[in-house]
Amino acid sequence: MSENLWKEALKLFAGGVNSPVRAAVKPYPFYVEKAEGAYLYTVDGKRLIDYVLGYGPLFLGHRHPYVENKIIEQLQKGWLYGTPSPIEVKLAEKIISHIPSAQKIRFVNSGTEATMLALRLARGYTGREKILKFNGNYHGAHDYGLVEAGSAATEFNVSTSNGIPALVRNTVEICEYNDLGCVEKKLKNEDIAGVIVEPIMGNMGLILPEKGFLEGLRELTRSYNTLLIFDEVITGFRLGLSGAQGYFNVIPDLTTLGKIIGGGLPIGAVAGKSEIIDLLTPSGKVFNAGTFNANPLSMAAGVATIEVLEREKVYDTARDSANAFSEELKTLLEKKGITFTLNRVESMFQVFFGVREVKNATQAKQSDKSFYFRVHQKMLEQGVFIPPSQFEVIFSSGVHNSHIVNATLEAVKKVITEL
Ligand code: PMP
CATH class of the missing domain: 3.40.640.10 (Type I PLP-dependent aspartate aminotransferase-like (Major domain))
Known part of the structure; x- marks a missing residue:
């Protein structure tokens, strides 16, 4: 179980981890047993759609x-x-x-x-x-x-x-x-x-x-x-x-x-x-x-x-899935009357709450970090892993096909409606 591993890890590593962002997942990080395609499988028996992808390298998903x-x-x-x-x-x-x-x-x-x-x-x-x-x-x-x-x-x-x-x-x-x-x-x-x-x-x-x-x-x-x-x-x-x-x-x-x-x-x-x-x-x-x-x-x-x-159409798939995910998020947030900025290019995007534009670090720091974190946590509950930190980006990949996207959109809908 992640909880037990975390207790051990706290005795072994500074802050329980070997790279700080991993400790941003609360109350403790989930430990991964294995990964395949767009999915992470945790030691707690959960399957998560992965939009972190090792913080960027896994543009072809896991275990291509x-x-x-x-x-x-x-x-x-x-x-x-x-x-x-x-x-x-x-x-x-x-x-x-x-x-x-x-x-x-x-x-x-x-x-x-x-x-x-x-x-x-x-x-x-x-x-x-x-x-x-x-x-x-x-x-x-x-x-x-x-x-x-x-x-x-x-x-x-x-x-x-x-x-x-x-x-x-x-x-x-x-x-x-x-x-x-x-x-x-x-x-x-x-x-x-x-x-x-x-x-x-x-x-x-x-x-x-x-x-x-x-x-x-x-x-x-x-x-x-x-x-x-x-x-x-x-x-x-x-x-x-x-x-x-x-x-x-x-x-x-x-x-x-x-x-x-x-x-x-x-x-x-x-x-x-x-x-x-x-x-x-x-x-x-x-x-x-x-x-x-x-x-x-x-x-x-x-x-x-x-x-x-x-040789494959990776860029198209990755862009289309990031587009679908971010557009759905935008529509739902607008409907709810929540102030936000969403920046996107190709297969990467991030949403900032409480601000109308983000063009530099000072503006990014003014966004509502705790609101973002709540969205991250609720997405996790729905089986979708987006970064635990406002200061990282959501990455898509060549394995985020329409099946994965549809499951993601269901989760987003649930999360934003219930916010
Ligand atoms: N430059 C940029 C733009 C990065 O995003 C990162 C890591 N996220 C690095 C350098 C450092 O790379 P590494 O973690 O492999 O040392």
């Missing part, structure tokens, strides 16, 4: 048979060699063929490592020290990323973590998302090596770039010889095969990837112009290494996932 077979095939050939393997060449070629900014790539093991490395590369390339990030953007759990961070850092009221040296904190400049005026001022007055941005903000709920924002970042960074880094850990291969950069047709200097490119196994990557990536060791003097970098299992799962994305 093609991906599973490719992982097993690789497993039977060994899972760590300490020397290159053919599958890393294949995944690199696939990613480079789809992501416009990618000429060369370095594989690491998480989005956190990817952004940490991209920022080091920006400093190494420009010889400057500072970086600019946006309030509420989340780039992973390293010192530079954890200044005014979104996601669980906001959920647990540690937007800027304790334990970050002042020396590091002082090299991170912050602007509000969608505020080009601020960016221009910072670029003019500070010596900025790189501007890192989530091209679509998926760590403060969902927040979209206003028309001209990404284009403006591109122009400004170019004119100040600052690198533009798109953190596409969420959006890479989710918004389409060419990521947010293809979707908006704005091409950054560096791109960080993770989540979907590993098909649900641990991965991260930094891709970009050859002249920048070549600064990495051993060809250059910006250091990176990793025992598990380009590990064959993650590579195999990544190649298999992208192959499915190339």
Whole structure:
């Protein structure tokens, strides 16, 4: 039973968990026995429709048979060699063929490592020290990323973590998302090596770039010889095969990837112009290494996932189901006269209560978090798992077909009517 496991876990782990958002499910997280397709099966015997999907990577749902077979095939050939393997060449070629900014790539093991490395590369390339990030953007759990961070850092009221040296904190400049005026001022007055941005903000709920924002970042960074880094850990291969950069047709200097490119196994990557990536060791003097970098299992799962994305209509199914779910939610909320904002793009969306627009982190923080949490809890009671935190997004996938959608709509109807 989840309750018993939780009691044990509290003795073993800080706050009972190994990643904070998992503890946002109350009174305690449900423990998962197994997963299949769009469903999670809990140790308490419940079946849940999953709209969290591992916080993004499982764009093909759980245990996609093609991906599973490719992982097993690789497993039977060994899972760590300490020397290159053919599958890393294949995944690199696939990613480079789809992501416009990618000429060369370095594989690491998480989005956190990817952004940490991209920022080091920006400093190494420009010889400057500072970086600019946006309030509420989340780039992973390293010192530079954890200044005014979104996601669980906001959920647990540690937007800027304790334990970050002042020396590091002082090299991170912050602007509000969608505020080009601020960016221009910072670029003019500070010596900025790189501007890192989530091209679509998926760590403060969902927040979209206003028309001209990404284009403006591109122009400004170019004119100040600052690198533009798109953190596409969420959006890479989710918004389409060419990521947010293809979707908006704005091409950054560096791109960080993770989540979907590993098909649900641990991965991260930094891709970009050859002249920048070549600064990495051993060809250059910006250091990176990793025992598990380009590990064959993650590579195999990544190649298999992208192959499915190339040949099947995953994007259509995922978009249609997110659309149906969010439209039903909107209609019901309007009918009830509840004030809300719903932001959506392709297969991701989030709803904010008590606010009429959400275009940056400050507005997102003004929304009624406890109302959102009530909706999450009631959905869970009806067998649908949406994130327990306002500052995450609802993800759909290629296995959220009309059968799953219909069951979801029934649940939403019940929940909103009874609110
Ligand atoms: N960047 C973004 C945009 C993310 O959403 C995340 C994780 N949610 C990360 C970086 C960090 O990735 P990881 O959890 O794999 O370290």
